[in-house]
Amino acid sequence: MRTAIDFHCDQHSDPFECPDFLIAYNSIVDEYGIPIRDGGGSVLTIRNCPFCGSTLPDSKLDRWFDELAALGFTGPFDETIPEAYRSHVWWRAPEKQEDR
Numbered sequence: 001m002r003t004a005i006d007f008h009c010d011q012h013s014d015p016f017e018c019p020d021f022l023i024a025y026n027s028i029v030d031e032y033g034i035p036i037r038d039g040g041g042s043v044l045t046i047r048n049c050p051f052c053g054s055t056l057p058d059s060k061l062d063r064w065f066d067e068l069a070a071l072g073f074t075g076p077f078d079e080t081i082p083e084a085y086r087s088h089v090w091w092r093a094p095e096k097q098e099d100r
Helices: 061-070 092-100
Strands: 024-026 030-035 043-046
Touching: none
Parallel strands: none
Antiparallel strands: 024 030, 030 043
16 A cells, blocks of 8 residues: 555656556545546545555544634635645644544
8 A cells, every 4th residue: 555655657747647546645634545537636535455455544534624614714725724734734733642
């Protein structure tokens, strides 16, 4: 799985254009997916490793939206969303050790 996540193609600047790009990882919400080859950037979220079957971490997408709503944000594209919520920092913060 690590090899698939760390994959980098020298021929395609956009990984979704590369046929060898097998697994997408969204570190903001700790979510894994299989790219949907429809010309866009969509993925099919997966809950188990497609190689060994082990359970992947639960997505933090709902929690991300909940925490942003609690801070007063109504949409994910608000440019004033705190920088920590634009990366994995918000869920890996020291006070959130239970998620590691």
